[in-house]
Amino acid sequence: MMKVNCIFCGYEIDVNDLFCSECGQSQRDEQQQNDEDIFVCPTCGAENAPGLNHCAFCCSIFR
Ligand SMILES: [Zn+2]
Ligand SMILES: [Zn+2]
Structure with missing residues (x-):
């Protein structure tokens, strides 16, 4: 199981x-x-990361 640090106090959760x-x-x-x-x-x-100019899944160009 992955651990992350609390974004407020840094405690490992x-x-x-x-x-x-x-x-x-x-x-x-x-x-x-x-x-x-x-x-x-x-x-x-499909959900893509922001800033891409084409879809990473179907390759269609945005706008
Ligand atoms: Zn905390
Ligand atoms: Zn697409």
């Missing part, structure tokens, strides 16, 4: 934990940012 077991802060801020950065291909609906 499980990567799937939503709250730090040490300071109790929610770890969702980072995940929500990542979700917003995902670009959904209008052609095939």
Whole structure:
């Protein structure tokens, strides 16, 4: 199981934990940012990393 450090206090917690077991802060801020950065291909609906000019799955050109 992967471990990550709490984004607030640095305590080592499980990567799937939503709250730090040490300071109790929610770890969702980072995940929500990542979700917003995902670009959904209008052609095939695949989720791509931001900044690409073509879909990594179906290769259609964006815009
Ligand atoms: Zn913490
Ligand atoms: Zn696509």
